[in-house]
Amino acid sequence: MSEPRTPARTAAAVLWDMDGTLVDTEPAWIAAEHALVTEHGGTWTHEHAMALVGADLLDAGAYLREHGGVDLTPHEIVEELLDRVVDVVVADIPWRPGAQELLAAVRDAGVPCALVTMSWERFAAPVVAALPPGTFDVVVTGDNVERGKPHPDPYLLGAERLGLDPRDCVAVEDSPTGTRSAEAAGCRVLVVPHHVDVPPGPARTFATSLADLDAAALLRVGAQPVAAQPVTADRTSR
Structure with missing residues (x-):
């Protein structure tokens, strides 16, 4: 032994x-999630956003598709979110x-x-x-x-x-x-x-x-x- x-x-x-x-950066991610879901006619809650804190991005994309009604693939959802949050971070790192x-x-x-x-x-x-x-x-x-x-x-x-x-x-x-x-x-x-x-x-x-x-x-x-x-x-x- x-x-x-x-x-x-x-x-x-x-x-x-x-x-x-x-x-x-979580506020930037949450704002991007809300905006994307709203654009696709869905509803996003604080509880949904908190469920994704720390998660793998593709898992988060699948979650937004299922719970937010975003009619994109998980990979497309991730790229959409990244387009929004990268600009925020580059402008002023929090x-x-x-x-x-x-x-x-x-x-x-x-x-x-x-x-x-x-x-x-x-x-x-x-x-x-x-x-x-x-x-x-x-x-x-x-x-x-x-x-x-x-x-x-x-x-x-x-x-x-x-x-x-x-x-x-x-x-x-x-x-x-x-x-x-x-x-x-x-x-x-x-x-x-x-x-x-x-x-x-x-x-x-x-x-x-x-x-x-x-x-x-x-x-x-x-x-x-x-x-x-x-x-x-x-x-x-x-």
């Missing part, structure tokens, strides 16, 4: 979600509090980072381009995987491209869908809920804002055996 695996002392890498975690600072602190600590988002490459690209070069060693977008979140595939691919075991990585997420994906891949998860609540779980550590954290606090999440308590920065560390 093999010996139980001992977690790393701190996380070897950070795998970052984007929408709702690093950038507050960073979440503390996101840019924590990204910089993790990189200054020499820790590899991957972006793992269900947004497609043409939506993620302007966000990545607005950050200092080399902020992310790896970028995984929704059009890179056949199965998106909540399946483990995106986080497995992110860790693989970094050459690391996902069990040695900490993922940063804001949604139940993304959190399940990261957990299924074997990651510990720092959850910073935003638009939707995320229930507690044994692999989950919670924070109210990225602005409350420093790099050391984030990296310690990867070593915690049970992580359902709030985490904050160690203000005595540099």
